[in-house]
Amino acid sequence: MRPWRSTGNRRHGKMIADADAELVARIARGDREAAAALVDRHLAHLLALARRMLGDATEAEDVTQEVFLRAWRQAPRWRPGVAKFETWMHRVTLNLCYDRLRRRPMPVLDAIDLPDAGPDPETRLNGVQIGAAIEAALLLLPERQRAAILLCHQDGLGNIEAAEILGVTVEALESLLSRGRRALRAHLAHLKEDHA
């Protein structure tokens, strides 16, 4: 994994306001309450990110656990104002997911869990099923496009922050998003046909 290097902000000499900075400083001093607060603040969404990146709940838990282990180690070395700690945690999560995805064989369409279709073709892939179908289709996207979609649409991050996490320019992120959305549409159409 590449060591964390914040881009942009240091270059522009900006100080980043970080809601986690105080917690991280306390964690560096061994404060368990601060560690619990950081876990409560970030565990759920990092777990969701890992789960949708990997499509596997158990692996996602392992990844999240590893992210926090690294966070405890990183805390004493953390320099506040350079980047947000949350951004760093997102990046570590994605890198760990990439590592696991690269060790896997390519996914096959049949191996992906699709939602049960209703008896009536007219009601197929509606409501909750659309959500499950999108989740299944996400797993078919290239990992960078999937990460871009999840950071922006699931975690609700802005383009600048998402680009920083992915280590790309904002233009490159927009391109990843646009290709990701197009590919999602194609996969969903394909899945609909297969289940029709």
Next chain:
Amino acid sequence: MTADDAPELDRVLQPGRDSRPRAELRARVLAGFDRHRRRPRTLWRRLCAEAWPEVPVWKPAIAFALSLVIGMAAGTLAPNGEPFGGSGDEFVAFGDDAMFDFGEDL
């Protein structure tokens, strides 16, 4: 799914963001913090913990100091000149025609 579909994607994906993680996972993560907190901070303490885990630092320190003292005492007080375990007359003899082959022909 184009940029026009972005709000639809937000609507579908965001509810999964804050689904409650298992309490067991939270406990495991915090147990990791406790282990990390107990981890020795200096290189010396880390070496001691590796060599002799789960004991206070003074124990491996005393053991090391003691072995150093015994070694130095043995080196200083042992009689000089005579090798251990023999009169010193032993030697290894080879016959006149002893040959060594270093494998030049290989």
